[in-house]
Structures are given as C-alpha cells and as structure tokens.
Amino acid sequence: MLKIEGLRAEVEGKEILKGIDLEVPAGEIHAIMGPNGSGKSTLSYVLAGREGYEITGGAVSFHGQDLLAMEPEERAAAGLFLAFQYPVELPGVGNANFLRTALNAIRRSKGEPELDAMQFLKVARARMKALSMPEDMLKRGVNVGFSGGEKKRNEVLQMALLNPGMAILDETDSGLDIDALKIVADGVNAMRGPAFSSLVITHYQRLLDYIVPDKVHVLMGGRIVQTGGPELAHQLEASGYGSVQAA
Amino acid sequence: MPAVTETIDAVQSVTQGAYKYGFETEIDMEFAPKGLNEDIVRFISAKKEEPAWLLEWRLKAFALWKTMVEPTWPAVKYPPIDYQDAYYYAAPVKKAGPKSLDEVDPELLRTYEKLGIPLKEQAILAGVEGAGDTPAEGGRMPIAVDAVFDSVSVATSYKDRLAKEGIIFCAISEAVREHPELVRQYLGSVVPQGDNFFAALNSAVFTDGSFVYIPKGVKCPMELSTYFRINAKSTGQFERTLIIADERASVSYLEGCTAPMRDENQLHAAVVELVALDDASIKYSTVQNWYPGDENGKGGIYNFVTKRGACRGARSKISWTQVETGSAITWKYPSCLLLGEDSVGEFYSVAITNNWQQADTGTKMFHIGPRTRSTIISKGISAGQGQNTYRGLVKISPKATGARNFTQCDSLLIGDQCGAHTVPYIENRCITAKVEHEATTSRIAEDQLFYCRQRGLSQEDAVGLIVNGFCREVLKELPMEFAVEAQKLLQISLEGSVG
Ligand SMILES: Nc1ncnc2c1ncn2[C@@H]1O[C@H](COP(=O)(O)OP(=O)(O)OP(=O)(O)O)[C@@H](O)[C@H]1O
Ligand SMILES: [Mg+2]
Numbered sequence: 001m002l003k004i005e006g007l008r009a010e011v012e013g014k015e016i017l018k019g020i021d022l023e024v025p026a027g028e029i030h031a032i033m034g035p036n037g038s039g040k041s042t043l044s045y046v047l048a049g050r051e052g053y054e055i056t057g058g059a060v061s062f063h064g065q066d067l068l069a070m071e072p073e074e075r076a077a078a079g080l081f082l083a084f085q086y087p088v089e090l091p092g093v094g095n096a097n098f099l100r101t102a103l104n105a106i107r108r109s110k111g112e113p114e115l116d117a118m119q120f121l122k123v124a125r126a127r128m129k130a131l132s133m134p135e136d137m138l139k140r141g142v143n144v145g146f147s148g149g150e151k152k153r154n155e156v157l158q159m160a161l162l163n164p165g166m167a168i169l170d171e172t173d174s175g176l177d178i179d180a181l182k183i184v185a186d187g188v189n190a191m192r193g194p195a196f197s198s199l200v201i202t203h204y205q206r207l208l209d210y211i212v213p214d215k216v217h218v219l220m221g222g223r224i225v226q227t228g229g230p231e232l233a234h235q236l237e238a239s240g241y242g243s244v245q246a247a
Numbered sequence: 248m249p250a251v252t253e254t255i256d257a258v259q260s261v262t263q264g265a266y267k268y269g270f271e272t273e274i275d276m277e278f279a280p281k282g283l284n285e286d287i288v289r290f291i292s293a294k295k296e297e298p299a300w301l302l303e304w305r306l307k308a309f310a311l312w313k314t315m316v317e318p319t320w321p322a323v324k325y326p327p328i329d330y331q332d333a334y335y336y337a338a339p340v341k342k343a344g345p346k347s348l349d350e351v352d353p354e355l356l357r358t359y360e361k362l363g364i365p366l367k368e369q370a371i372l373a374g375v376e377g378a379g380d381t382p383a384e385g386g387r388m389p390i391a392v393d394a395v396f397d398s399v400s401v402a403t404s405y406k407d408r409l410a411k412e413g414i415i416f417c418a419i420s421e422a423v424r425e426h427p428e429l430v431r432q433y434l435g436s437v438v439p440q441g442d443n444f445f446a447a448l449n450s451a452v453f454t455d456g457s458f459v460y461i462p463k464g465v466k467c468p469m470e471l472s473t474y475f476r477i478n479a480k481s482t483g484q485f486e487r488t489l490i491i492a493d494e495r496a497s498v499s500y501l502e503g504c505t506a507p508m509r510d511e512n513q514l515h516a517a518v519v520e521l522v523a524l525d526d527a528s529i530k531y532s533t534v535q536n537w538y539p540g541d542e543n544g545k546g547g548i549y550n551f552v553t554k555r556g557a558c559r560g561a562r563s564k565i566s567w568t569q570v571e572t573g574s575a576i577t578w579k580y581p582s583c584l585l586l587g588e589d590s591v592g593e594f595y596s597v598a599i600t601n602n603w604q605q606a607d608t609g610t611k612m613f614h615i616g617p618r619t620r621s622t623i624i625s626k627g628i629s630a631g632q633g634q635n636t637y638r639g640l641v642k643i644s645p646k647a648t649g650a651r652n653f654t655q656c657d658s659l660l661i662g663d664q665c666g667a668h669t670v671p672y673i674e675n676r677c678i679t680a681k682v683e684h685e686a687t688t689s690r691i692a693e694d695q696l697f698y699c700r701q702r703g704l705s706q707e708d709a710v711g712l713i714v715n716g717f718c719r720e721v722l723k724e725l726p727m728e729f730a731v732e733a734q735k736l737l738q739i740s741l742e743g744s745v746g
Binding site: 048049050051052071072073075076077081082084087088089090091092093097098101102105106109141158162 | 692693694695697698699700701702703704705706708712713715716717718719720
C-alpha cells in the first residue's frame with residue numbers, strides 16, 4: 001500500500017531524511033520510534049505533502065500512485081490521513097463546520113453524496129460518543145482552547161470520520177491520560193482491517209500494548225536503522241536508543 | 248420559488264465563477280443630457296414631479312457642492328473624476344406612475360431573476376423550508392424588496408401587506424409625493440446637504456432610493472431590502488435612503504448592489520439616513536458587491552457613500568453591519584449619533600480588497616447622551632495589491648457620562664503585495680467614559696492552510712474557511728440568508744489570491 005524508497009528530504013538546506021526505505025502493506029500497522037529530532041515528523045509532513053520540504057531523492061508510491069507528485073488535498077482524497085503532533089488552531093471556524101467540510105470534500109472526491117448538516121451531526125455524535133468527547137466540542141473553534149489531550153482526541157475523531165486507508169499518527173498518544181490513551185487505541189483498533197494501514201509514531205512502548213504493531217522501526221539520524229516485531233519496542237524501553245547500532 | 252431557494256440559486260450562480268453579475272440588460276433608457284449644472288438638477292426634480300420645496304433644497308445643495316472640494320484625506324488613489332462627463336439621470340422608458348409587479352417590464356423582471364433577487368411576492372404562509380446549516384425556527388418570513396435600477400425604483404414588493412401594519416416602504420420619490428410631511432421633516436436631518444462633498448452632490452442630484460417608516464410600537468414583520476443595480480454606461484447612481492423607526496418600533500433592513508463589468512469607472516455616491524426614536528431599533532445590513540474592476544485594476548465602481556444614523560430617542564439602537572467585497576474604491580463610514588440617553592450604536596464590518604481594490608472604511612461614534620454605548624468590530628482582509636484602511640472616530644462629549652466604547656480592528660493579509668492600515672481617532676472629553684481599543688494584524692498561516700488541505704480541502708476552500716472564521720463575529724450579525732451569501736462572496740472575492 002505505502003512504499004517508501006530511498007527518500008531524502010531537506011529543510012532550509014539541511015538534510016533531515018537521509019534515505020528512508022519503508023514498506024507498509026495493506027492491513028498492517030507499523031510503529032516508528034526514535035529520538036527527538038530524528039526526523040519522524042518530517043517524514044510524516046513529507047508524506048502528507050507539506051510545503052517547505054525539498055525532496056532530494058527517492059520515491060513514494062501509495063496504492064501504486066506517485067504520492068510525491070500529488071497535492072496535499074489529492075493525497076487526502078486518496079486516503080492518506082495525518083494526525084498532527086501539534087494540531088493547528090483555526091479561530092472562528094466551528095469544529096462541526098470544519099469536520100463536515102472535510103468529510104464532504106473527501107466524499108465528493110470519492111463520488112459519494114455529501115452529507116447535510118443533520119446527517120453529519122448524526123454520524124459525528126456517534127463517533128464522539130465512542131471517543132468520550134463532549135458534544136459541545138463541535139460548537140467550538142477548531143482546536144481553539146482545546147487542552148492537549150482534547151486536541152489529540154479531535155484528531156482521532158477526524159480520522160474516524162474520514163475513514164482513511166492510511167493513517168499516520170504522529171505522537172497521538174503524547175499528552176493523553178491513561179483512560180484517553182485506551183480510548184484512542186480502541187479508536188484505531190476499530191479501524192483495523194484489510195483495507196486499513198497505519199504508521200504510528202510514538203515515544204512510548206505503552207501505546208503499543210494497546211495497538212499491537214505488526215512491525216516496529218527505529219528512525220535515527222534520518223534513516224531507519226532497525227526493524228523488528230513488537231518486542232523491539234520493549235527492548236528500546238528497557239535499554240534506550242544507545243543500544244541501537246547504526247545499520 | 249421561495250426566497251430561500253432563490254438565495255441558494257443565487258449563491259450557486261455566484262460560486263461558479265468570478266463576478267457573475269457583470270451582464271448588461273438591453274432595455275430602452277431615457278437619459279438626462281450629460282453633465283452637471285442647475286438645469287440638470289431642475290430636470291431631475293421635474294422628472295420626479297417634485298414639489299417646489301424639494302427643488303429649492305436640491306439647488307441649495309448644488310450651490311454648496313460647487314464651493315466644496317473632493318476630500319483628499321482618504322488613503323485611496325484615483326485619477327481626477329470629470330463630473331461633467333457622466334449622466335445623472337438614467338431610467339428605463341416606461342409608463343409613468345407607481346407600478347404593480349404585473350406592470351413591470353419583463354426584461355427588468357428577468358434581470359432581477361438573473362441576479363437572484365426575489366421580486367415576486369409569495370403567500371405569506373407558503374412553506375419556506377429551512378435550508379443551509381441551521382434549520383429556521385418555524386416558517387421564515389419572505390423579504391420585501393425595493394428594486395432600484397439606475398436612477399429609478401422599478402418595483403417594490405409586499406407594500407400592501409406592510410401597509411396593513413402602518414409601515415411605509417416605498418421608493419423615496421413616491422414618498423415625496425405620498426408622504427411629504429414625513430420626508431420634509433427628516434430628509435437631511437441626519438446628513439445635511441453640505442455635510443461633505445459627496446453628500447452635497449447626492450443631495451443635488453439624488454434620483455431614487457428607499458423610504459421606510461415604521462410607526463410607533465410596530466415590529467416590522469419581515470426583512471426589508473433594497474437592491475441597487477447600476478446598468479447604464481457612464482452613469483452615476485445617487486440614491487438616497489431614509490429610514491425612520493418611531494417610538495418602540497424595530498426593523499431590519501438589507502441592502503445589496505451589483506453592476507455590469509465595464510472598463511470605465513462609475514460613481515456611486517449614496518446617502519443613507521436613519522432615525523431611531525425612543526426605544527426604537529434599526530438594524531441595517533449591507534452586502535456590497537459592486538463590480539470591483541478586473542485583475543489589472545481596470546474599471547469598477549467608485550463607492551463614495553455617506554451613511555449615518557441618529558439615535559434620537561432614549562434607549563434607541565442602531566446597528567450597522569457591512570460586508571464590503573466589491574467596488575474599485577470604497578469610501579464609507581457608517582456612523583451613529585448617540586443622542587438619546589442609554590442609546591446604543593454598533594458597527595460590524597468586513598472589508599475585502601483583492602487585486603487593485605482600495606477601501607478606506609470605518610465608522611464614527613458620537614457619544615452625546617449619558618450612558619451611551621458603542622461597539623465597533625472591523626475585519627479587514629487584503630489580498631493581491633489591495634489596500635485596506637480602517638478609519639474610525641470615537642468622540643465622547645463631556646455630557647456623555649458613563650459612556651462606553653469597545654473597538655476591535657483585525658486585519659488579515661494574504662500575500663505580501665497588499666496593505667492594511669488602522670487609523671483610530673479617539674476624542675474623549677468625559678472622565679467617567681471608558682474607551683477600549685484592540686487591534687491585530689495577522690496572515691493566514693501556512694500551517695493552517697496545510698492542516699485544511701491535509702483534510703481534503705482545496706487551497707481556495709481552505710482560504711475561504713479561514714477567512715470566514717476570521718470574519719465570524721461580523722457575519723453572525725447578518726440575517727441568516729445574507730450570511731450564507733456573504734460567506735460565498737468572501738471566498739469568490741479572494742479567488743486566485745493564494746498559490
Ligand atoms: N523548518 C525547519 N527549519 C530547520 N530545521 C528544521 C525545520 N523543521 C524541522 N527541522 C529539524 O529537523 C529535525 C527533525 O525534526 P522532526 O520534527 O522531524 O523530529 P521528530 O523526530 O519528529 O522529533 P520529536 O520526537 O521531538 O517530535 C530537527 O533537528 C528539527 O530541528
Ligand atoms: Mg515529531
């Protein structure tokens with residue numbers, strides 16, 4: 001489903017991704033761990049098509065398409081979703097309005113009928129209930145004044161609504177309390193299936209107790225330096241990144 | 248077709264491309280000779296079959312105008328206007344006299360249909376289904392429309408229905424004939440003939456516009472609106488609107504405007520006067536969508552307008568809401584004279600300048616009575632080479648004890664060729680008064696755009712969403728059907744501004 005080959009990217013002349021090779025087949029969940037500043041968020045932004053990153057080498061295919069040639073919204077329409085490490089505030093833009101606009105944009109691109117306000121509310125309420133989110137969060141400005149944990153839950157809500165084929169979760173567990181962590185993990189697990197893959201970026205092994213990954217990759221210095229099964233996360237938790245030898 | 252559906256159709260037609268109202272209606276027109284002199288003033292007055300006092304009033308204005316000079320203080324630039332090179336009266340040839348809808352030229356009806364303006368009356372209780380985001384509370388009332396085409400009002404709907412409540416809603420030229428005592432009492436009482444250069448010009452040559460009188464204790468049962476259309480070439484539009492809310496009366500009034508696309512600049516110099524007596528309230532909303540000129544700055548309307556409301560009565564309230572998306576140049580400062588004790592003035596404004604548009608707009612709040620309050624919320628958006636100036640005056644007289652003003656001016660910049668300027672003047676001569684002013688300038692952040700696009704929104708939809716969010720405090724003041732239209736308009740006005 002997602003195939004990254006020799007991906008190199010720089011920001012402001014500084015090379016951050018130094019040749020990433022990674023393949024996530026359909027139906028699999030892969031975790032990416034790695035020290036601060038190793039390039040995890042950069043990888044997620046490059047995959048989602050954010051401006052300001054210069055791709056200096058390599059290729060990415062998504063469902064057989066050349067992902068890097070697509071606009072960000074085309075990638076979203078193709079089913080790529082990014083839960084932001086730092087969700088962005090949109091003052092004055094109602095959360096419900098934003099979610100519905102996004103959902104309808106995706107539905108339009110799939111040739112599905114758009115949802116009107118009432119239909120949308122029904123769907124959104126059900127999803128919010130599953131995530132234990134209070135309904136008044138629909139009325140507030142997008143992420144404006146949300147607590148750290150609320151912002152993360154709002155990202156997961158969007159994922160659940162947009163129902164992507166590939167979700168990149170960039171530290172969605174950071175800042176969540178223990179109960180919220182479980183709720184969010186349940187949200188991701190509920191989406192598991194042959195047509196859903198995910199790249200879960202995290203610093204904490206604990207999340208991977210709830211979302212059990214098919215593979216764990218270690219990203220250091222802009223490269224994947226080690227790949228293993230769920231046990232690799234336990235190993236890292238015990239002995240830190242010092243034990244990882246450069247590949 | 249119910250008004251709501253009409254509005255939605257209009258919105259759809261707007262969303263399909265840039266300026267959708269740029270067409271021209273082919274119709275036989277009658278003009279005054281080109282140019283401006285006393286004879287033209289007399290010609291207009293005669294055309295309107297006006298009484299002698301009004302001709303005198305006009306001539307006095309004309310004499311004043313000749314002694315005045317165009318203001319140079321606004322932060323706008325344009326080549327000198329040749330006032331002799333324009334027509335001051337242009338009207339479709341028609342049978343004289345007030346008209347029922349059936350008598351209106353079908354070509355004109357088609358024009359308004361194309362513009363999405365509902366002129367046909369509906370049975371009051373016809374099921375108007377809620378559309379859009381918020382379902383309406385119960386059946387929504389239709390909107391009464393006065394349609395002004397170049398220099399004349401061509402139709403006014405729901406007049407009879409409104410007359411049952413004692414409400415007068417008609418063309419001002421008709422009010423001069425039918426209700427001379429009211430017109431004579433109030434005309435020029437808020438904006439005198441010599442108030443400023445453009446107001447004087449308007450007073451001399453004003454042609455049509457709307458007149459509204461809401462009697463004591465009456466709450467107007469439907470939105471009233473006037474739709475201004477400039478159609479003829481080389482023609483200025485000088486309309487005059489006068490709205491009076493008697494004691495305990497209330498009314499919500501909407502104004503819309505469009506014009507064909509032309510290479511030349513056309514002048515629109517209107518005067519609007521509002522009078523609110525004890526406990527009365529007037530809500531005046533404008534969605535100004537005059538042709539803004541092309542992307543190279545050619546053509547477009549010069550919108551030089553004087554709007555002022557007098558809160559004469561105790562506890563009266565006047566609220567201006569404006570969404571200014573069109574015109575090559577906008578020069579207007581809807582103001583409130585807060586005379587009555589505890590009276591309230593409000594100004595909510597969104598002004599967009601894209602391409603080469605220039606806007607110098609704001610408000611003036613004159614606090615004269617005790618405990619008068621005013622709120623000013625201004626949102627300026629500049630894109631392309633657009634220049635946007637907020638200019639506001641808050642003046643508090645020594646007698647306005649306990650007066651309060653809150654002003655918030657926010658500017659949003661899109662791109663790096665445009666400009667935003669905030670020029671607040673505060674003159675507080677009362678020690679117990681409180682004046683607060685806040686101002687911000689921001690840009691649409693890259694991360695906001697990216698966030699939206701990651702969720703599947705196109706660049707333009709993302710800009711539209713963020714801009715609408717930025718303007719939310721103002722848009723929520725608009726009557727709902729206008730709000731939907733305004734949101735779409737904002738987006739269209741900014742088309743091509745990013746990327
Ligand atoms: N716009 C930028 N300008 C300069 N350096 C940048 C920019 N964006 C990212 N970097 C640098 O790139 C490196 C990788 O950053 P990135 O955010 O991808 O790290 P990360 O692995 O997600 O870290 P964390 O675990 O702390 O979230 C860091 O050294 C960061 O400072
Ligand atoms: Mg990161």
